[in-house]
Amino acid sequence: MTTGTARTIEFDHPGGPAVLQWRTRPLTDPGAGEVLIEQDAIGVNFIDIQHRSGRYPLAAYPSSLGIEASGHVLAIGEGVQDFSVGDRVAYIHLPIGAYTTHRVLPAGRVVPVPKGIPLDWAGVTLNRALTAQYLVNDSFPVSAQHVVLVHAAAGGVGQILAQWASHKGARVIGTVGSADKRELALAAGCHEVLINTSADWVSSCRELTGGAGVHAVYDGIGGAMFEQSLLALRPNGVLASYGTPAGPIPPFDIFRLNQLGSLHVTSPSIFTFNKTTAALRERSADVFAQALADVLRTDAPRLYAFDQAREAHSDLAARRTTGSIGLSAR
Ligand SMILES: NC(=O)c1ccc[n+]([C@@H]2O[C@H](COP(=O)([O-])OP(=O)(O)OC[C@H]3O[C@@H](n4cnc5c(N)ncnc54)[C@H](OP(=O)(O)O)[C@@H]3O)[C@@H](O)[C@H]2O)c1
Known part of the structure; x- marks a missing residue:
C-alpha cells in the first residue's frame, strides 16, 4: 500500500x-x-x-x-x-x-x-514536440520543395517546428514578436525571421518568396494573425491554425478561401492524432528518435x-x- x-x-x-x-x-x-x-x-x-x-x-x-x-x-x-x-x-x-x-x-x-x-526535457516538451510532429507530417507534410512560415518561432512549439521543418529541407520563414527573439528563431533553423507586430510582415514575406507567398503557415497565435496569415499564402496554400493566445479566430466567410486562391484551413488538435495507446507510443518514439538523432535539440x-x-x-x-x-x- x-x-x-x-x-x-x-x-x-x-x-x-x-x-x-x-x-x-x-x-x-x-x-x-x-x-x-x-x-x-x-x-x-x-x-x-x-x-x-x-x-x-x-x-x-x-x-x-x-x-x-x-x-x-x-x-x-x-x-x-x-x-x-x-x-x-x-x-x-x-x-x-x-x-x-x-x-x-x-x-x-x-x-x-x-x-x-x-527527463526534464521530456516532461516539458513532449506535448509541444508531438504537436510539431503532426503539423509537419500530417497537417501539411513538409518537404524540400516547400517554403513554410512558422509564427512565434522562438516559442515552445515554434522552435521545434522550425527545427523539424528545416531538417526536412524546407525553407523556413519565422516570425517573432520582438527583435530580441530573432537570434533564437534563426538558431532553431529559420532561414529568415520577420517581426510580426505590424501587418507589414505579410508584404515582407511575399517579397522573400518573389511575390508568390508560402506553401503553408503554422499559426499558433490566432486572433488577428489568422487573416494576416491567409494573405501570406500562395494559391492552394494551407493554414494550420493550432493555437490562439492572441484570442479566438474572428468569424469569417469561407468563400474568402476561394477568393484568395483555393486555400485550405485546418484547426487541428494533438489529441486527435494521439488518441490510441498505439498512436501515442509510436509518435512519442518518433519524437524521441528525432531528439536522439539531434534533429530536435534537447537543451x-x-x-x-x-x-x-x-x-x-x-x-x-x-x-x-x-x-x-x-x-x-x-
Ligand atoms: N492544437 C494543438 O494540438 C496544440 C498543442 C500544443 C500547443 N498548442 C498551441 O501552440 C501554441 C504555442 O504553445 P507554447 O505553449 O509553446 O507557447 P509559446 O509559443 O512558447 O508562447 C506563446 C507565444 O505566442 C506569441 N504570442 C503572440 N501573441 C500573443 C499574445 N497575445 N499572448 C501571448 N503570446 C502571444 C508569443 O511569441 P512572440 O512574442 O514571438 O510573438 C509567445 O511567446 C499555443 O497557441 C498553444 O495553445 C496547440
Whole structure:
C-alpha cells in the first residue's frame, strides 16, 4: 500500500494566476491497469492558461491543471505489464491534472522515455514536440520543395517546428514578436525571421518568396494573425491554425478561401492524432528518435520551482518566455 502525500496545484474558480493554490492530498494506490508516477518535470503550456482563465471552461471546480509531465514509476497496478517500478516515463493526458508531485494514470496513456533523453526535457516538451510532429507530417507534410512560415518561432512549439521543418529541407520563414527573439528563431533553423507586430510582415514575406507567398503557415497565435496569415499564402496554400493566445479566430466567410486562391484551413488538435495507446507510443518514439538523432535539440528547459507556477503563467502569457517551460516537481 502506498502511503504519503502529494503536493498539488489547484484552483477553485477561473481567474488570473493568483487563483492557483497549493494543496496536499493523500497518495492513492494505482488501480488495475494504472501506474503511480513520482513526477520530475511538469510542462507549463499555453492551454493551461486557457483552462485557468476560463477561456476553455471546465466541468467542475476545484480543479487541478496541466496536461503533461515526466517522472519515475513508483508503483504499478494489477495487470500492468508495460512498466516496472523505477522506469522513466512521460505522458500527455486529458482530463487535466499534471500540476502535482505524484499522479495515478492509465498505463496506456504513459510512454517510456529512452536512455539519452533528459527527463526534464521530456516532461516539458513532449506535448509541444508531438504537436510539431503532426503539423509537419500530417497537417501539411513538409518537404524540400516547400517554403513554410512558422509564427512565434522562438516559442515552445515554434522552435521545434522550425527545427523539424528545416531538417526536412524546407525553407523556413519565422516570425517573432520582438527583435530580441530573432537570434533564437534563426538558431532553431529559420532561414529568415520577420517581426510580426505590424501587418507589414505579410508584404515582407511575399517579397522573400518573389511575390508568390508560402506553401503553408503554422499559426499558433490566432486572433488577428489568422487573416494576416491567409494573405501570406500562395494559391492552394494551407493554414494550420493550432493555437490562439492572441484570442479566438474572428468569424469569417469561407468563400474568402476561394477568393484568395483555393486555400485550405485546418484547426487541428494533438489529441486527435494521439488518441490510441498505439498512436501515442509510436509518435512519442518518433519524437524521441528525432531528439536522439539531434534533429530536435534537447537543451535544458527553463524550469520554475513548483511554488512559482503563478510566475510561470504570468511570463508565458506576457510573451516573456522562449522555448519550452515547466515546473520542477522535485
Ligand atoms: N492544437 C494543438 O494540438 C496544440 C498543442 C500544443 C500547443 N498548442 C498551441 O501552440 C501554441 C504555442 O504553445 P507554447 O505553449 O509553446 O507557447 P509559446 O509559443 O512558447 O508562447 C506563446 C507565444 O505566442 C506569441 N504570442 C503572440 N501573441 C500573443 C499574445 N497575445 N499572448 C501571448 N503570446 C502571444 C508569443 O511569441 P512572440 O512574442 O514571438 O510573438 C509567445 O511567446 C499555443 O497557441 C498553444 O495553445 C496547440
